[in-house]
Amino acid sequence: MKLKLIKLALCFGLLPWYIHTSAQEISDDLNSKIPDNPTLKIGKLDNGITYYIRKNTKPENRVELRLALNAGSVLENEDQLGLAHFTEHMAFNGTKNFEKNELVNYLQSVGVKFGAHLNAYTSFDETVYKLLLPSDDKEILEKGMQILEDWAHNISFEPEEIDKERGVVVEEWRIGQGPDRRMLDKYLPVIYEDSKYAERLPIGTKENLENFEYETLRDFYKTWYRPDLMAVVAVGDIEVADMEAMIKEKFGSVPPAENPKERPVFDVPDHEETKVSVVTDPEATFSRVTIYYKDEPEAHTTLNDYRTSVMERLFTGMFNRRLQELTQAAEPPFMYAGSFYGGTWARTKNAFQVMAVVPENGVEKGLKTVLEENEKIKRFGFTQGELDRYKNQLLSVYEKAYNERDKSESGNYADEYVRNFLEKEEIPGIAFEYKFVEKYLPGINLEEVNALTKSHINNNNRVVVVTAQEKEGVKVPTEAEVIEVMKKVEDSEVVAYEDTELASTLMEQLPQPGKVVSSATIDSIGVTTLKLSNGVKVVLKPTDFKADEILMTASSPGGSSIYSDQDYLSAANADGIVQQSGVKDFSLTDLQKFLSDKNANASPYISTLKEGLSGSATPKDLETMLQLTYLYFTNPRKDQTAFQSFISKNKSIYKNLLSNPQYYYFDQLSKILAQNNPRGGGYPTEDDWSKVNFDKAFEVYNDRFADASDFTFFFVGNFEVATIQPLLEQYLGSLPSISREESWRDLGIRPPDGKVTKEVMKGNDQKSFVTLSFNGDFNYSQQNAYFLNSLIQALNIKLIEKIREEKSGVYGISASANPSKYPYEHYSITVQFPCAPENVDELVKGVLAEISELKANGPTEADINKVKETQRREMETNLKSNNYWLSALENYYFYDNDPAQIANYQKAIDSLDKEKLKEVAQQYFDLDNYVQVVLYPEEKPANSGK
Secondary structure (H helix, E strand, O other): OEEOOOOOOOOOOOOOOOOOOOOOOOOOOOOOEOOOOOOOEEEEOOOOOEEEEEEOOOOOOEEEEEEEEOOOHHHOOHHHOOHHHHHHHHOOOOEOOOOOOHHHHHHHHOOOOEOOOEEEEEOOOOEEEEEEEEOOOHHHHHHHHHHHHHHHHOEOOOHHHHHHHHHHHHHHHHHOOOHHHHHHHHHHHHHOOOOHHHOOOOOOOHHHHHHOOHHHHHHHHHHHOOHHHEEEEEEEOOOHHHHHHHHHHHHOOOOOOOOOOOOOOOOOOOOOOOEEEEEEEOOOOOEEEEEEEEEOOOOOOEHHHHHHHHHHHHHHHHHHHHHHHHOOOOOOOOOEEEEEEEEOOOOOOEEEEEEEEEOOOOHHHHHHHHHHHHHHHHHHOOOHHHHHHHHHHHHHHHHHHHHOOOOOOHHHHHHHHHHHHHHOOOOOOHHHHHHHHHHHHHHOOHHHHHOOHHHHOOOOOEEEEEEEEOOOOOOOOOHHHHHHHHHHHHHOOOOOOOOOOOOOOOOOOOOOOOOEEEEEEEHHHOEEEEEEOOOOEEEEEEOOOOOOOEEEEEEEEOHHHHOOOOOHHHHHOHHHHHHHHOEOOEOHHHHHHHHHHOOEEEEEEEOOOEEEEEEEEOHHHHHHHHHHHHHHHHOEOOOHHHHHHHHHHHHHHHHOHHHOHHHHHHHHHHHHHOOOOOOOOOOOOHHHHHOOOHHHHHHHHHHHOOOHHHOEEEEEEOOOHHHHHHHHHHHOOOOOOOOOOOOOOOOOOOOOOOOEEEEEEOOOOOOEEEEEEEEEEOOOOHHHHHHHHHHHHHHHHHHHHHHHHHOOOOOOOEEEEEEEOOOOOEEEEEEEEEEOHHHHHHHHHHHHHHHHHHHHHOOOHHHHHHHHHHHHHHHHHHOOOHHHHHHHHHHHHHOOOOHHHHHHHHHHHHOOOHHHHHHHHHHHOOOOOEEEEEEEOOOOOOOOOO
16 A cells, blocks of 8 residues: 555656547547546446546556545544545455455465555545456456455444554654654645645654554544445456446445445635745755645536646646756856646645756755746746657657557556546547547647746745755755745846757768578577577567557666776766767657657667676667667767766755655665675765766677677567568668677675674664575576575465564565575575664564574465466466567576466466475575675664674
């Protein structure tokens, strides 16, 4: 379960992904209503429950279920602080038909993963439960619907379970403590002054969570969990009529509320004056400036309303492009900035929001720059060139969504229908939306887009929030100084934005193509391998999983490992510098403009052991992706200004990182596990960034991409081998080749031997973080790696059951395994969890007890069956995913495994048994050889630790 504190965070995408199927006529009357998607079944039961049902076969044999409640923390009484969220937790701790932990236990047994497929969130105005189930088993589906019905009106609220869950929720509260929460507590009442939203954060207070009366929790449930505030959503590989009958059977008997309490709506008062909140904290990591221009939400019911929303996307999209350009300066005013128009935490207020992350002594400059950009738009508006480009970009995104209309994931639909119920978001479907945009977008003119400035950027309901580190030598403006900066900008002269002309093509002259010299097929998995005349190897997996998607990755052995310690920092950052610089004659800004109407991208990378590229494209823009790939090999742009911008931004980002206890802890953890090897991990310091050499970085980059003969490219997606082959010959077959033989270098980074225990003291909040790391030699094989990962899956089941549910000592705990063949054969197993400092010893003891139980007896048969079923169900969906195939193929080739084995997953699953996993536990969990690192506050309680 998670808290959804931010209803809509700053979102810099182009549009929500509404992906539907039906084709509808687009009316010429803009006053006509936006229609609902005709392929969607919407109904209402007599008791008031609304339901949404949609058949969708992506993924196959799965159904996404939601129970949405139009009630959240804003409805709590003073003695109920945090209980909307606590109620959500109790839904997983016993219902009428599933006692105590039976619900989670049952779902795990049918392949449902806690957290991934089973989850919920609570926000100010809503509570939503999520469940992803197999739909090819009627009994599982019926039980899933029974679970939703139980959540709606049959949660048990047994005193023993409530008291156990107090510890879990308090630990979730504890995780949220820190500089961001301390600052939020100060500025939230400024944004939402005199409103319930200023005092109803969903997590509540520690005092109330530990001491509330049982009946107070039950009262919240009785008052607000009622049919007229609920919706049931079912989207997936189902028959609509059958699902409708099941919903009516399960939910039709839910009794309506007697004398229901009115569901209040809480306003946020308007204000003419600008409100300012300047908040500092010694542990703050970044300095931020955020400007809120609040206004009233308007209902989107007509076609004209939808047209206005398209204009808003054009407005914020063009503004974001301008802000992004400013980050490319040698000394940028901010490391990152963006704008968004839409909902806020308060359902009754929208806002145009502009946020910038600024250098520690750059608050005034960052604020001034953002305000100047606002003034430029207010006085001069956008240019026709900007509008034309962004129209093309917006249309290309709608077109891609339309082309994928039959391939969309059910979860996208389900979440959209939840928003329709809770927030009245329109749901016409992508067929309608694409046709609408295609028809009306050309008629949107520059004057009316610029006119949005009047509503988006004005002085009424304006709030400025500044958050920064409290640190000697750091100048943070006062509230009065912030107001003064705003007045000066409003009275100053600003110069209109100047647009630039763009080249019409990436490449004026195409390279001389190479040839395919050999090919082979792996029929069992539908893979074709090619070898080109310059030595490049290509692995092709055509699919029909997505209509408009082709994914690419490529790699070659070497990476930064082959360079000396002296050149390491330049080598490790060479890829980022090139990405910041662009290609050929295209700066990064020009490149982004050129690609604005294309769905194609490619990016180089240099990791420790290899270098390569990754990219994606639609079939229509595949050639553009390949041209980018060619240019990143042969013509990276060397730009001193871009280099200075890259270094400046990273210095600012990392400057105060270690003031945050969590970052400091992980920095120390990396160094402990690498025995302080200078290349073993940890965050770079300001001095480290000063050591990055511009010329050396480009020398390294050009060296890494000078020889394509040892590169292997992987392509997965909607293409035909015969069609893509000429393009591969043109752009990959022509890459430079010098046929050198090289590999990575083992840098000798090793974890310490024996039992090592370290304490890291940082911060004032009473919270700890624990890492247990088991490391050793590993006889690497595909089978051994599979067995180790399966053991860890079984361990995770037990850790949640014993450490979270029984001991109530953590909110989250996880174990992970990393068996590796390179640069030497080894494994690492990591168990991590946050907790109260006074509970560290007891919880570590509990974790080691579970590990000892695995060594002595192996996992239980029930847990092994859960692991098997989860793996089987996950592979069913993985094998229909382009991303999975791309990752799997690259890993199989990288580790010299037979890729044909990807299809034989069931044989591997069947080989799992108790004795084998017991043997694995005994082999890899050495209780005399592990590292334990614990974060404690600087003033550690007397009864915590040793």
